[in-house]
Amino acid sequence: MGKIVVVGSSSIDLVVTSPKRPIAGETVIGETFHIVPGGKGANQAVAAARAGARVEMVGAVGNDRFGDMVLDNFQKQGVSATYMKPVTHKSTGIAHIVIAEGDNSIVVVPGANSEVDRDLVDRAKEAIKAASVVLLQLEIPLDTVIYVADLCKKSNVPVILNPAPAKLLPSDLIEKVTYLTPNEHECRAILGDCGDVEEILKRYPNKIILSEGSQGVRYFDGDRFVRVPALSVDVVDTTGAGDTFNGVFAVALAQGLPLKQAIRYGCVAASLSVTKLGAQGGMPTMEEIRKHVGDGH
Structure with a gap:
């Protein structure tokens, strides 16, 4: 298996757990507070590394304590950060999360x-062109996403685009990526389509891999709709479940598994990830994933 390259966001998550979510103007007493590494790109990179892949992260952090935490975490998780750009005029990205x-x-x-x-x-171009799979999300500039997708198309490198946070996407970008992994809301937003979701899936066979949370994943294979189930688990924190799916889906594809089986690996990994706190806290190893994959049916 070659290398997974992730071009995307890195941040620090400021996570609060609370018995209820405050409405506008309301103050509530929370239960716990945690500072943990996050960002969709970084999460996907860590998920892939934990599942046994060699991973290269392409991104940027500020010249601050949170930036140091991001880079330290990549080192601990075995993610190569050769192409992580230090930025002095902006702070490291953050996500404020209320559970x-x-x-x-x-x-x-x-x-x-x-x-x-x-x-x-451009600095990471040779690594991108040599990748087995490239992972993209939408927490970095859209222009960059388009640029990477174009480079990968020319180099015949498969691309997974996790279109979150969702925005309307140019049709040529959708055409160039190999797989899109939205949930239903994101699926409608990226296409500007409020029609029947099954009709949308039919128009993009084997491309739109629709995440449906605890129901698993659905896609159209050209002949029929295929549902790949999630595991039934006790949910602690859903943060990062989608990122875990994408990271492990990429690893399974890089290993040469057929699409349905690769999706199954992703679904199992995402299910296991929600059993612990934090986007990266519950991300499983490939050994743990294989215990639950079964025969893929």
Whole structure:
């Protein structure tokens, strides 16, 4: 298996747990507070590394304590940070996360992630062109995402685009990426389509891999709809479940597994990830994933 390259965001998550979510103007007493590494790109990189892949992270952090924490975490997790750009004029990105009532609410401040630009991609170009799979998200500038997708298309490198946070995407970008991994809300937002979700999946066979939370994943294989189930688990924190899916899905594809089996690996990993606190806290190893994969049916 070659290397997974992630071009994306790195941040620090400021996580509060609370029995209820405050409404506008309300103050509530929370239960716990944690400072943990996050960012969709970094989460996906760590998920892939924990599942046994060699991973290269391309991104940016500020010249501050949070930036040091991000880079230290990559070192601990075995993620190569050769192409992590230090930025002096912006702070490291942060995500403010409230976990309450069985779900999470997130405010993201991109900070240095807005500096993940074409110049940085050019520095990492040879690594990207040699990758088995490239992972992208939308917490960095859209122009950069388009630039990477174009480079990968020309180099025949498969691309997974996790379109979050969702925005309307140019049709040529959708065409160039190999797989899109939205949830239903994101699926409608990136296409500007409020129609029936099954009709949308039919238009993008084997491309839109639709995440449906505890229901698992659904896609259209050209002949029929395929549902790949999630595991039934006790949920502690759903933060990072989608990132875990994407990271492990990429690893399984890089190992040469067929699409349905690669999705199954991703679903199992995402299910296991929600059993512990923090986006990266519950990310499983490949050994743990294989124990639960079964025969993939």
